[in-house]
Each structure stands twice: as C-alpha cells, then as structure tokens.
Amino acid sequence: MNDRLAWQALPLDVRAAVQAHTGVVVEAESSSAGRNSAFSASLRTADGLVFCKGGRTNSPQAFMHRNEALVNPLLPRELAPKLRWQVEQDGWLLLGFEHVPGRHADLTPNSADLPLVADAVRRIGAITAPTTDRRIADHWVTALGRENADGLAARAPQYMHGSTLVHSDLNPLNILITESAHVVDWAWWRTGAAWIDPAFVVVRLVAEGHDPAQAEEWAAAQFDAFRSAPTEAVTAFAASLVCLWERRFAGTDVTEAARRWAGFRTANGPRLREDPRAAND
Structure with missing residues (x-):
C-alpha cells in the first residue's frame, strides 16, 4: 500500500483514542516501507517514540493486524517489538508497538x-x-x-x-x-x-x-x-x-x-x- 494517510488525516476520535495511550502526539513521520497498512508512522510524544500502524476494520488487510496482535505476546522482546496497545475506534484498528530505531x-x-x-x-x-x-x-x-x-x-x-x-x-x-x-x-x-x-x-x-x-x-x-x-x-x-x-x-x-x-x-x-x-x- 503506497498511499499512506497522514496522522492529521485520521478521524479526530481515532487520534484521541491513540493519544489516550501515548499522550499528545507532537510529530508523526510516515513509514516508506510496507504495503499492508493504510496508516503507518512513528509517533513522537513527550515520552518518546512509538510505532503505530493499522487501517479500517472493514479493509481486506484488517485480518493481518489482528494476526499481529494475536502472536505478539508470544514473541520475546529481544526478537520483536512489543505491542503496547491497540485501538479500535470508529471503524479503525490501530496497533502501537515499541519503537525500534534500527x-x-x-x-x-x-x-x-x-x-x-x-x-x-x-x-x-x-x-x-x-x-x-x-x-x-x-x-x-x-x-x-x-x-x-x-x-x-x-x-x-x-x-x-x-x-x-x-x-x-x-x-x-x-x-x-x-x-x-x-x-x-x-x-x-x-x-x-x-x-x-x-x-x-x-x-x-x-x-x-x-x-x-x-x-x-x-x-x-x-x-x-x-x-x-x-x-x-x-x-x-x-x-x-x-x-x-x-x-x-x-x-x-x-x-x-x-x-x-x-x-x-x-x-x-x-x-x-x-x-x-x-x-x-
């Protein structure tokens, strides 16, 4: 998926649900890699960076994000970024992962x-x-x-x-x-x-x-x-x-x-x- 939505293009209530977990997002840098998420970005907050991705719950890719959420608790932190939270709001599903600066x-x-x-x-x-x-x-x-x-x-x-x-x-x-x-x-x-x-x-x-x-x-x-x-x-x-x-x-x-x-x-x-x-x- 090449056309990424910007942070500000997400519905207001969806952004509010994310910020309930992260605090105020002061900057968002969209990801260039990957093709399965309508939204994919590194979000900067007062507490640091978090990686957020997801899309509409009725999209063909929605099952992929649910798959990630399902398996993540089994993955050692030194192997894969931990899932910190997930938000399902107004037809959107977004996952928030710890940010890996690699x-x-x-x-x-x-x-x-x-x-x-x-x-x-x-x-x-x-x-x-x-x-x-x-x-x-x-x-x-x-x-x-x-x-x-x-x-x-x-x-x-x-x-x-x-x-x-x-x-x-x-x-x-x-x-x-x-x-x-x-x-x-x-x-x-x-x-x-x-x-x-x-x-x-x-x-x-x-x-x-x-x-x-x-x-x-x-x-x-x-x-x-x-x-x-x-x-x-x-x-x-x-x-x-x-x-x-x-x-x-x-x-x-x-x-x-x-x-x-x-x-x-x-x-x-x-x-x-x-x-x-x-x-x-």
Whole structure:
C-alpha cells in the first residue's frame, strides 16, 4: 500500500483514542516501507517514540493486524517489538508497538548482519507456537490451487506440516538491525515445518546476490532443520514459490531468485537428508 494517510488525516476520535495511550502526539513521520497498512508512522510524544500502524476494520488487510496482535505476546522482546496497545475506534484498528530505531537488514554476501539474522531465525524456531488452525500447509494448498499448480510445486504442502512458529515473510524490510536483529511485520505467521523460515531466507539471500549453492551452504551451516530437510521438500518448496510469485510479482528480484533457486535444485539435485520425518517439526 503506497498511499499512506497522514496522522492529521485520521478521524479526530481515532487520534484521541491513540493519544489516550501515548499522550499528545507532537510529530508523526510516515513509514516508506510496507504495503499492508493504510496508516503507518512513528509517533513522537513527550515520552518518546512509538510505532503505530493499522487501517479500517472493514479493509481486506484488517485480518493481518489482528494476526499481529494475536502472536505478539508470544514473541520475546529481544526478537520483536512489543505491542503496547491497540485501538479500535470508529471503524479503525490501530496497533502501537515499541519503537525500534534500527535499519533494514543487509543480506548481501559477507554482510556483518548475516549472523544476527541467523540468530533471529533460530529464536523464532525455538518459540512455542500457539495451537491454531493457521497452518502454512493448508494455506499453501489453497494458494497453489488458485494457480492451478501441478507437478513438483503441487507436492510442496505435504512436506510443510509441523508445529513450529513460522514468520513466512523474512525479507530485509522486515528485519531491523541494532545490536541484534529484530523481526517485524508478523501478519503472515503460521505454524509449519521447522525448515520453512530458513528456506525463505535462502531465496532472499539469492535475491541479494548469493548464488544458490552459497545460500544453501550458509543455511545448512546455520539451521539444523534446513540441513536435515528432505531433498524433495525443499525442491518442491522452491518450485512452489515460482508458481505463487510469477504472476503476482512478475519480474521482481525475489521471483527471479526463486526461479534461479528452483532451477539450481532441479538441475543439480543437492542432497539433503531423505528422511521424510525431518520435514516436520
């Protein structure tokens, strides 16, 4: 979503409800990153900064903000900004998070951010996920069905079952670097196999300049779940990303990265563990 509403454009009663939590907002700086919130800004108050985002309760994106509010209490403060409050007023839903003054992660080869990112991904995998029907395997079945997927891509969901918390959108804009890596924008969290988030990182590494072999070697060294994932699980997942992204995000760096990664795996047959039980948590 590119057209951000300014703070002053929010209804008066909505701003009043926010300021009941924050105190008087003296300055608001709209966010340039992200596309799912009608309002997204850093709000300056007498007590400091707070990050606020949200939108209309009847918008297609409203469920994303509710998803974030649901999972946030489970996330360690050193991993993700804590949700301080949420406001539902006059058809608006706004979330207020502690402000993290970080920069977006650099995932290019030899970046000093890579060890921090790896640590954050391991932390996600160690969180006890809630009991939920938000299973990424089910979501993948539905999404692939819309694309009339067949062959290898269509087999991906059978490997994606598990009970591990999965962020599922680990792109550089969703990782803020300070002295550690903070993961934001949890709208798409699901539960699934433990290798899935590491695999999402692999495709992002390829998009940032790593060749597929280097990206996989790095992930295998960092994440036990990726190293032990069945060969076809990861290959089918890579193929499914191409299927899901080539229409919606045609020509983007990440779609081309998914295509390169899937091509590498099908052409070279990198061998990971073949035990199908390793595909799950």
